[in-house]
Amino acid sequence: MRRTHYALALVLLSLSGCARGCTSSRPPIHLNPNMDVQPRYEPQAGSAFFYDGAAMRPPVPGTVARGELRDLVNEAPYWTGKDTAGAFVASVPLEVTDAVRERGRQRYDIYCATCHDKGGDGKGILFERGKVPTPSFHIDRLRQMPDGQIFDTVTNGLGLMPSYRYPIPVADRWAIIVHLRALQARRLERMGGAAPVQAAVPEAAPAAETPSPQVTP
Numbered sequence: 001m002r003r004t005h006y007a008l009a010l011v012l013l014s015l016s017g018c019a020r021g022c023t024s025s026r027p028p029i030h031l032n033p034n035m036d037v038q039p040r041y042e043p044q045a046g047s048a049f050f051y052d053g054a055a056m057r058p059p060v061p062g063t064v065a066r067g068e069l070r071d072l073v074n075e076a077p078y079w080t081g082k083d084t085a086g087a088f089v090a091s092v093p094l095e096v097t098d099a100v101r102e103r104g105r106q107r108y109d110i111y112c113a114t115c116h117d118k119g120g121d122g123k124g125i126l127f128e129r130g131k132v133p134t135p136s137f138h139i140d141r142l143r144q145m146p147d148g149q150i151f152d153t154v155t156n157g158l159g160l161m162p163s164y165r166y167p168i169p170v171a172d173r174w175a176i177i178v179h180l181r182a183l184q185a186r187r188l189e190r191m192g193g194a195a196p197v198q199a200a201v202p203e204a205a206p207a208a209e210t211p212s213p214q215v216t217p
């Protein structure tokens, strides 16, 4: 009786192969097909089960994620940075409170400072290490740029700057712009309101005075 036990144990051992630590190019033999081995689809894999042949299922048409119900008629400036006529809005369509300013500073430092640096001079770590040509925010063109256009740049990206549509929610994008304006205002103030350093780009027609949000630097 005992001998059969030993024999059985040996057979089991040889079937189960090497224990942990041994590498093998062959898949392990699973005597007990437990939850390690489950039928599943890889991302982007095909499937013969669904009519469209894709395993990944899109949300049901008309699905709206929480907080993402967009009123593009009455709240177009907030969601798109443009008014209903398609023109960039001049200022942040949001009540600017201390909480918004603080949120903007924090988000700016996280998302923008890597390239634009904390002061907005475009000398962030990616400029230092990779010489990514990043503009300074302290040039006339960007001082006069409507807030809606900056929102659009952050949302869609521009040239080497990636889009931040997905990592930064809409409200945070606006808060970041509030901080960006505060950086500009503070720099102007420190320069005694002197004529700002010009970018090496020819100015088009004199840009209209752009009202900036009511922020105290």
Ligand code: HEC
Pocket (backbone or CB within 6 Å): 108, 111, 112, 113, 114, 115, 116, 126, 132, 133, 134, 135, 142, 150, 153, 154, 158, 159, 160, 161, 162, 164, 168, 176, 177, 180
């Ligand atoms: C990976 C580096 C990088 C990050 C991060 C980054 N930017 Fe930029 N940004 C750039 C570069 C490069 C340009 C110049 C793009 C061009 O003109 O081709 C630019 C341009 C801009 C401009 C000027 C657009 C124009 O019309 O000239 C604004 C405004 C701007 N960035 C705002 C932001 C804000 C706000 C954030 C944070 C949410 C941010 N950027 C994050 C690299 C970056």
